[in-house]
Amino acid sequence: VLVNEPDxxxxxxxxxxxxxxxxxxxxxxxxAVQAARCCFxxxxxxxxxxxxxxxxxRIRAEYGVNTRTIVADxxxxxxxxxxxxxxxxxxxxxxxxxxxxxxxxxxxxxxLEEQRVNLSVNCWTPTVLAHRVGHKMVERxxxxxxxxxxxxxxxxxxxxASYGAAKAYELILAEGLWDEFREHGVDVLSYVVGATASAxxxxxxPEAYGEAAPSAxxxxxxILNPSTPDEVAARLFERLHAGPRQYxxxxxxxxxxxxxxxxxADAVRAMGEITSRLARFQKIG
Ligand SMILES: NC(=O)c1ccc[n+]([C@@H]2O[C@H](COP(=O)([O-])OP(=O)(O)OC[C@H]3O[C@@H](n4cnc5c(N)ncnc54)[C@H](OP(=O)(O)O)[C@@H]3O)[C@@H](O)[C@H]2O)c1
Numbered sequence: 058v059l060v061n062e063p064d065x066x067x068x069x070x071x072x073x074x075x076x077x078x079x080x081x082x083x084x085x086x087x088x089a090v091q092a093a094r095c096c097f098x099x100x101x102x103x104x105x106x107x108x109x110x111x112x113x114x115r116i117r118a119e120y121g122v123n124t125r126t127i128v129a130d131x132x133x134x135x136x137x138x139x140x141x142x143x144x145x146x147x148x149x150x151x152x153x154x155x156x157x158x159x160x161x162x163x164x165x166x167x168x169l170e171e172q173r174v175n176l177s178v179n180c181w182t183p184t185v186l187a188h189r190v191g192h193k194m195v196e197r198x199x200x201x202x203x204x205x206x207x208x209x210x211x212x213x214x215x216x217x218a219s220y221g222a223a224k225a226y227e228l229i230l231a232e233g234l235w236d237e238f239r240e241h242g243v244d245v246l247s248y249v250v251g252a253t254a255s256a257x258x259x260x261x262x263p264e265a266y267g268e269a270a271p272s273a274x275x276x277x278x279x280i281l282n283p284s285t286p287d288e289v290a291a292r293l294f295e296r297l298h299a300g301p302r303q304y305x306x307x308x309x310x311x312x313x314x315x316x317x318x319x320x321x322a323d324a325v326r327a328m329g330e331i332t333s334r335l336a337r338f339q340k341i342g
Pocket of ligand 1: 078080085086102105106131156157158206207209252256257258
């Protein structure tokens with residue numbers, strides 16, 4: 058169910074093509090579909106070729122827009138350069154960086170190779186793409202960029218320590234670019250996403266937790282009642298112009314504001330209370 062009518066003037070304002078990095082599933086596929094609803098032609102990037110092709114053909118059939126798929130592993134050191142080369146011929150109006158590596162478990166138990174992938178997918182590749190795409194948008198004097206961050210980025214987060222840190226890099230990078238690019242007519246948005254029922258999201262199911270499931274109240278309310286990917290995607294396109302930061306849900310913003318008023322220790326512990334109760338971590342506690 059659509060929240061609002063899609064804004065079909067966006068391609069005129071920003072340029073005709075939208076690129077979604079991490080577009081093969083869940084939230085990423087919803088961003089690609091929402092781009093098409095707004096009448097953008099869409100470039101879809103991810104590793105799974107068949108999932109990308111499926112979403113791309115659905116978009117073409119339902120919305121009559123053009124698509125291009127790029128199969129790429131965003132953890133590869135040259136992924137950003139390769140993708141930038143493959144879209145050099147396009148007038149790119151919107152760039153959404155959605156993909157994420159999500160290492161989980163206690164920091165010392167996460168192998169260094171997974172830590173490297175975390176830094177590559179969540180920090181290095183978005184930096185390269187923001188640089189390459191940013192140059193073109195600024196030269197042309199129009200465009201919009203959104204980097205998808207997370208409530209995990211707002212404080213340290215037990216069991217997802219390096220993921221939260223990498224998402225904080227994305228959050229702050231996008232805010233800085235908002236201030237640098239806005240004088241050149243380019244909108245940048247740091248999009249803080251809270252619980253969303255995407256393919257990877259397991260937090261809402263009661264069986265996701267051990268005996269001491271989190272009680273309702275505060276952040277746990279959202280985790281037990283996640284948004285749909287369609288709602289989160291619609292909101293991003295509605296708020297592309299409203300950087301430096303937007304949240305995927307009013308309740309996420311309220312949680313962030315209230316956590317910022319308390320102590321850092323309280324904010325960190327409140328997150329850790331939830332993540333460490335996930336059943337899959339209880340054996341390592
Ligand atoms: N879901 C939530 O509750 C939630 C909460 C807070 C923040 N977020 C943020 O929202 C974004 C979406 O997360 P999600 O968990 O909901 O996932 P999703 O959008 O359902 O799927 C992740 C996408 O990223 C792609 N991807 C992952 N690693 C990749 C790699 N190495 N190379 C290329 N593509 C890669 C995946 O495609 P392939 O597997 O085909 O490569 C997939 O298309 C992330 O930035 C995440 O940090 C989500």
